[in-house]
Amino acid sequence: MSNSVGAVRPQTMHFDTPLACRSGAVLDAYDLMFETYGTLNAARSNAVLVCHALNASHHVAGYYAADPKNVGWWDNMIGPGKPLDTDRFFVIGVNNPGGCFGTTGPASINPRTGKAYGSSFPIVTVEDWVDAQARLADRLGIARFAAVMGGSLGAMQALQWAIAYPERIANAVVVAAAPKLSAQNIAFNEVARQAITTDPDFHGGDYYAYNVVPRRGLRLARMIGHITYLSDDAMMEKFGRSLRSGAINFHFDVDFEVESYLRYQGDKFSEYFDANTYLLITRALDYFDPAGACGDDLARALAPAKARFLVASFTSDWRFAPERSREIVKALLDNRADVCYAEINAPHGHDAFLLDDARYHALVRAYFDNVAREIGTEGTA
Amino acid sequence: MNASLAVPAIAGRADLGAIAAWVAPGASVLDLGCGEGLLLNYLKQSRDVRGYGIEISDANVLACVKNSVNVIQSDLEAGLAGFDAGSFDYVILSQTLQAMRHTEEIIMEMLRVGRQGIVSFPNFGYWPQRLQILRGRMPVSDVLPYLWYNTPNVHLCTLTDFEDFCATHGVRILERIVMQEDRRIRFAPNLRGSVAVYRFEKN
Numbered sequence: 082m083s084n085s086v087g088a089v090r091p092q093t094m095h096f097d098t099p100l101a102c103r104s105g106a107v108l109d110a111y112d113l114m115f116e117t118y119g120t121l122n123a124a125r126s127n128a129v130l131v132c133h134a135l136n137a138s139h140h141v142a143g144y145y146a147a148d149p150k151n152v153g154w155w156d157n158m159i160g161p162g163k164p165l166d167t168d169r170f171f172v173i174g175v176n177n178p179g180g181c182f183g184t185t186g187p188a189s190i191n192p193r194t195g196k197a198y199g200s201s202f203p204i205v206t207v208e209d210w211v212d213a214q215a216r217l218a219d220r221l222g223i224a225r226f227a228a229v230m231g232g233s234l235g236a237m238q239a240l241q242w243a244i245a246y247p248e249r250i251a252n253a254v255v256v257a258a259a260p261k262l263s264a265q266n267i268a269f270n271e272v273a274r275q276a277i278t279t280d281p282d283f284h285g286g287d288y289y290a291y292n293v294v295p296r297r298g299l300r301l302a303r304m305i306g307h308i309t310y311l312s313d314d315a316m317m318e319k320f321g322r323s324l325r326s327g328a329i330n331f332h333f334d335v336d337f338e339v340e341s342y343l344r345y346q347g348d349k350f351s352e353y354f355d356a357n358t359y360l361l362i363t364r365a366l367d368y369f370d371p372a373g374a375c376g377d378d379l380a381r382a383l384a385p386a387k388a389r390f391l392v393a394s395f396t397s398d399w400r401f402a403p404e405r406s407r408e409i410v411k412a413l414l415d416n417r418a419d420v421c422y423a424e425i426n427a428p429h430g431h432d433a434f435l436l437d438d439a440r441y442h443a444l445v446r447a448y449f450d451n452v453a454r455e456i457g458t459e460g461t462a
Numbered sequence: 463m464n465a466s467l468a469v470p471a472i473a474g475r476a477d478l479g480a481i482a483a484w485v486a487p488g489a490s491v492l493d494l495g496c497g498e499g500l501l502l503n504y505l506k507q508s509r510d511v512r513g514y515g516i517e518i519s520d521a522n523v524l525a526c527v528k529n530s531v532n533v534i535q536s537d538l539e540a541g542l543a544g545f546d547a548g549s550f551d552y553v554i555l556s557q558t559l560q561a562m563r564h565t566e567e568i569i570m571e572m573l574r575v576g577r578q579g580i581v582s583f584p585n586f587g588y589w590p591q592r593l594q595i596l597r598g599r600m601p602v603s604d605v606l607p608y609l610w611y612n613t614p615n616v617h618l619c620t621l622t623d624f625e626d627f628c629a630t631h632g633v634r635i636l637e638r639i640v641m642q643e644d645r646r647i648r649f650a651p652n653l654r655g656s657v658a659v660y661r662f663e664k665n
Binding site: 421424 | 490512514520523524526527528530531532533534535536544545546549
């Protein structure tokens with residue numbers, strides 16, 4: 082595995098200070114799972130926080146020694162010599178509260194009851210996550226990030242960082258973003274949530290006690306989500322109308338390859354992802370709307386931001402289309418913020434932000450070269 | 463030739479030098495078709511200008527990022543819908559006007575978004591070009607280096623044509639510099655000048 086950060090080990094940080102959530106609920110104490118790659122420099126100025134989107138975790142790059150196939154979700158972007166170069170930057174991935182990869186979430190035991198939180202886990206928001214991430218930064222001794230970076234829901238966290246902690250973020254890398262969900266985006270989320278909550282195994286969110294998982298609902302949720310991550314063209318290119326057995330069989334089982342693919346994705350996902358986490362994260366997406374508190378004026382919402390911005394969108398992304406990124410760019414421009422905006426002509430839809438596209442990676446690389454130059458990490462190994 | 467007539471070039475281009483000299487220090491600038499961002503970079507360094515470029519080409523957007531110049535990837539032909547009226551001191555269009563399809567629209571958009579507009583373009587009335595037409599051929603020169611079948615230029619004009627356009631479109635010309643290479647041309651500019659730079663505002 083050339084230019085991989087290699088075998089990595091997740092870490093846990095425990096927090097005793099209660100996290101006051103926007104919902105009014107309070108998370109008394111919690112653990113955050115995180116991973117780091119590269120070395121924090123003496124000035125502690127080369128840290129980059131990478132925020133995850135709906136399905137992902139703190140495992141951003143590298144692999145686990147015991148499970149070499151478990152490669153980080155943004156491994157093509159992050160590593161030695163990669164666009165976000167771990168020879169220069171100290172990169173942090175963190176699993177957000179409510180997650181299901183070791184961070185305190187609905188499947189964790191609530192110390193007050195001795196049972197899994199389940200339906201009683203607080204509804205968490207992007208703002209809450211960013212607050213939790215800031216506390217992790219405090220504990221790691223990072224006063225200011227060289228950059229906060231994310232795609233999709235991760236990009237929303239980067240935006241929120243720029244708004245909530247303007248002094249603590251020098252650059253925001255905002256990829257495949259939207260400043261808030263559209264009615265259609267929320268509608269897809271609602272269908273996914275309904276699939277989960279109407280599964281007889283859901284038990285109002287407290288399925289842990291019954292030793293079951295609302296697997297059918299999760300499968301459906303993932304299948305619906307997956308369709309929105311791909312473009313019509315990408316799906317046609319990948320599957321066309323190819324038939325599994327070469328002929329149609331006049332039944333309702335799998336005929337088309339695309340059906341087989343979606344079922345496989347759904348099955349795989351339902352084996353490792355927690356249904357309550359899926360509900361929470363889709364809700365965090367729905368609720369994110371920084372302009373909402375500013376009379377729907379995104380420019381006013383972004384007025385506190387002091388970071389420089391790289392904003393990138395993908396032409397075939399219909400989930401968060403380029404127009405949505407342009408809303409962000411317009412608001413930044415109204416504030417005379419420094420911003421570079423690229424509209425990458427890529428066919429893969431929303432998922433393009435995770436893929437290795439030469440133009441996209443060259444852009445991120447060039448941007449981080451400048452960030453490295455500013456903090457003087459050029460040539461440090 | 464009199465040295466005082468020479469216009470200092472930026473990135474080898476005298477028209478950019480002339481444009482930069484007009485931009486007031488500390489102003490806000492939108493550079494349409496900003497290329498690699500060389501003018502904006504110069505204005506940022508030397509005049510403390512807050513500038514943004516618009517570029518359609520992936521390679522130029524990447525170059526702007528490398529040059530630490532603010533850039534927005536967008537197609538000028540679609541107008542400047544994302545920009546508020548009066549939001550910039552200057553909107554600049556250098557050596558691009560002649561390649562625009564929607565010429566009238568972009569000039570009007572420049573004056574909607576900017577308090578002033580600045581354009582530079584090759585003067586089609588430059589005498590060697592007239593001579594080539596008299597000889598029965600489409601002109602090819604250092605400022606018009608293309609052949610008829612591969613030129614991106616669709617709206618070429620002379621100084622007189624542009625000034626007529628301004629008169630009929632409510633555009634007031636504030637300043638004009640005509641050059642041949644880096645030399646200012648004052649006498650018979652429509653004949654002797656190869657490149658023109660204009661600064662203008664709404665009437």
